[in-house]
Amino acid sequence: MAATRQRKEQAIQMLFFLFAAFSIVLLALILIFLFREGLPIFKTVTPIDFIFGKFWYPTYEPPEYGIWPLIVGSLVVTFIASAIAVPLGVLSAVYISEIAPASIKEILKSVIELIAGIPSVVLGFFGMVILAPWMQETFDLPTGLNIMNASLVLALMAVPTISSISEDALYAVPNEFKEASYALGATKYETIVKVIIPAALSGISTAVILGMARAIGETMVVLMVAGGAAAIPESLFDSVRPMPASIAAEMGEAPFRSGHYHALFATGIVLFFLTLAFNLLADYISNRFKEVGSATL
Secondary structure, eight states: OHHHHHHHHHHHHHHHHHHHHHHHHHHHHHHHHHHHHHGGGGGTSOHHHHHHOSOEETTSSSOEEOOHHHHHHHHHHHHHHHHHHHHHHHHHHHIIIIISOHHHHHHHHHHHHHHHTSOHHHHHHHIIIIIHHHHHHHTTOSOSOSHHHHHHHHHHHHHHHHHHHHHHHHHTSOHHHHHHHHHTTOOHHHHIIIIIHHHTHHHHHHHHHHHHHHHHHOOHHHHHHSBOOOSOOSSTTSOBOOHHHHHHHHTTTSOTTSHHHHHHHHHHHHHHHHHHHHHHHHHHHHHHHHHHHHHHO
16 A cells, blocks of 8 residues: 555656656757847847947848847836836735735735736737827827836736735734734734734745736737837836837848847847846845844744
């Protein structure tokens, strides 16, 4: 009987190992393809000129492959969206997990899950049809397709990610911490601010970084509502073209294995490293705040 159980466990472990190995191999093949198609552009332009060049004119003669406006557009839209989404996501998670009555809690969780399930193209359409005309009329703008429009829609997309992960982190705080705080005479809100949130800071910080990574990698929304101008913005109401939007908009028109084609793949490499940096930062902050939270408590 014990031998049979051991064989079953070994078979399950082997199955999990095969799935994990398949995922790693698949990701490795994607990366190999990305670098194989992107690196040839650096025979034409240096990496410094490619990353910090201020002009993106891939179809001109001679072409100019400077993606700095695309990088700035991606970062500006991401950070403004994060400035909106982080307070909403974290505070909604605190309210749902610690304050809201059971009936309201279920409604709010359902609404957040519903928002998470809305396709990005639908949110982009909402930004084009509803937000863009409203912003253009209200602020007297030449176009409503701009940084603020894209940031608002991206914030709406990032809130469910931040809220769900933060909520899980708050639920994971042991009840003993709360009971000890109440036993010392702390109020409910003092317990939330001084005990529960510090104890869950590791998970909350991870939620914030992953929400930002979701925003910087989003394609359809920024393609539809950011305006599409490959220029460094001077105000929050200027149009921009983030990197994912540029790749999606131009890849179908770029001749196969041309300089334009390779430049778009190289842009994907830069986007890959930015996303990787966000994930590494999330891991570092998670471990850092885990230590700080433990020391505080």
